[in-house]
Amino acid sequence: xxxxxxxxxxxxxxxxxxxxxxxxxxxxxxxxxxxxxxxxxxxxxxxxxxxxxxxxxxxxxxxxxxxxxxxxxxxxxxxxxxxxxxxxxxxxxxxxxxxxxxxxxxxxxxxxxxxxxxxxxxxxxxxxxxxxxxxxxxxxxxxxxxxxx
Amino acid sequence: xxxxxxxxxxxxxxxxxxxxxxxxxxxxxxxxxxxxxxxxxxxxxxxxxxxxxxxxxxxxxxxxxxxxxxxxxxxxxxxxxxxxxxxxxxxxxxxxxxxxxxxxxxxxxxxxxxxxxxxxxxxxxxxxxxxxxxxxxxxxxxxxxxxxxxxxxxxxxxxxxxxxxxxxxxxxxxxxxxxxxxxxxxxxxxxxxxxxxxxxxxx
Numbered sequence: 001x002x003x004x005x006x007x008x009x010x011x012x013x014x015x016x017x018x019x020x021x022x023x024x025x026x027x028x029x030x031x032x033x034x035x036x037x038x039x040x041x042x043x044x045x046x047x048x049x050x051x052x053x054x055x056x057x058x059x060x061x062x063x064x065x066x067x068x069x070x071x072x073x074x075x076x077x078x079x080x081x082x083x084x085x086x087x088x089x090x091x092x093x094x095x096x097x098x099x100x101x102x103x104x105x106x107x108x109x110x111x112x113x114x115x116x117x118x119x120x121x122x123x124x125x126x127x128x129x130x131x132x133x134x135x136x137x138x139x140x141x142x143x144x145x146x147x148x149x
Numbered sequence: 150x151x152x153x154x155x156x157x158x159x160x161x162x163x164x165x166x167x168x169x170x171x172x173x174x175x176x177x178x179x180x181x182x183x184x185x186x187x188x189x190x191x192x193x194x195x196x197x198x199x200x201x202x203x204x205x206x207x208x209x210x211x212x213x214x215x216x217x218x219x220x221x222x223x224x225x226x227x228x229x230x231x232x233x234x235x236x237x238x239x240x241x242x243x244x245x246x247x248x249x250x251x252x253x254x255x256x257x258x259x260x261x262x263x264x265x266x267x268x269x270x271x272x273x274x275x276x277x278x279x280x281x282x283x284x285x286x287x288x289x290x291x292x293x294x295x296x297x298x299x300x301x302x303x304x305x306x307x308x309x310x311x312x313x314x315x316x317x318x319x320x321x322x323x324x325x326x327x328x329x330x331x332x333x334x335x336x337x338x339x340x341x342x343x344x345x346x347x348x349x350x351x352x
Binding site: 027028029030031032033034035036037038039040041045047049058060062111113114115116118119121123125126127128129130131132141142143 | 158343350
C-alpha cells in the first residue's frame with residue numbers, strides 16, 4: 001500500500017514538472033492552477049489567486065506558499081497592506097491571514113456582487129446595496145440605493 | 150433595487166459604484182434592469198455625486214483616470230468621460246460600440262479594445278478623439294495593462310507588447326494561455342493568470 005502511494009506521488013511530481021517546463025517557454029515560471037482567477041499582489045511580491053473553493057498563495061519564485069479552502073466556490077478576493085486576504089463566496093465574507101489561516105468570517109446581508117479593500121476597510125456590494133467592514137469584520141455602515149436614482 | 154456589481158476606487162476617500170435597478174421588483178432579472186452610477190465617500194457611505202447623463206443605463210465598465218475623472222463604457226453611448234461633478238453632463242462622448250476593455254496609458258492617452266475583442270485603438274482622453282486604430286486577427290482575452298511606455302495585451306498563447314502608436318514591439322509566448330486572462334503588474338514583472346495557468350514574466 002505504502003509503495004503504491006510512493007509511485008502515485010512520484011508520477012504526479014513528474015507530470016507536474018513536465019507541465020511546468022512545457023508552459024514556461026519564455027516565462028520565468030508557470031504553474032498549473034485549476035480555474036485560476038482574480039489575482040491579487042502580496043506585499044512580499046508574491047501573488048494569491050482564487051482556484052475554485054481555494055485561495056492559493058504563491059511566492060515570487062513560483063513556489064506555492066499555502067492553500068486555504070473556503071468550502072465553496074470563492075467569487076472575490078482582495079488583500080490589505082499587511083498581506084491578509086479577504087474572500088467572499090455566496091453570502092459569506094472571510095479574512096485569512098498571510099499564512100493561510102482563517103481569522104474571521106461574517107455573513108453578508110445577501111449574495112455578494114462586488115468587493116474591494118481600500119484604505120483599511122472592506123467594501124462589499126451585495127444584492128440590495130453596499131456595506132463596509134473594518135479589518136476586524138465589524139460593520140461600519142450600510143448603503144441603500146438613493147431614492148432619486 | 151438591485152445589486153451593486155462594480156466598485157472603482159478613485160482615491161482621496163471616494164469610490165464609484167455601479168448598481169442595478171429593476172423595473173419590476175417582483176422579477177429581479179438583470180436583463181430587465183438598468184444601471185446607475187454613484188460616487189460615494191468611503192468613510193460613511195454617503196453619496197457625493199451621481200451621473201445621469203448616459204441613458205439608457207447599461208454600463209459595461211468604469212475606469213478611473215484620476216481622482217476627478219472616470220471613463221465609462223456604456224451601451225448606446227460608447228465611451229464617455231465623466232468629471233465626477235456634473236450630474237447631467239459629460240466632458241466628451243466617443244460614439245463607438247461600448248469598449249470591452251479600457252487601459253489608461255500616459256500623456257492623456259488610453260487604449261481601448263472594441264466590443265468584438267479585436268479592434269484596438271488609442272484615444273486622447275482629454276479631447277475624446279481617436280488617435281490610432283488597428284485591427285488584429287487575435288482576440289484580446291483580458292484587460293491590457295500599461296507599464297513604462299508599453300501596452301501589454303493578453304491574447305491566445307501569450308502577450309502582445311504594443312507601443313503608444315500601436316506598433317508591435319514584441320511578443321511574449323506562453324503556451325497554454327487561453328480563456329479569460331488577468332494581468333497584474335509587479336516589480337520588474339507581470340503576473341499572468343489564465344484558465345488553469347499562473348505565470349510570471351520578467352520585463
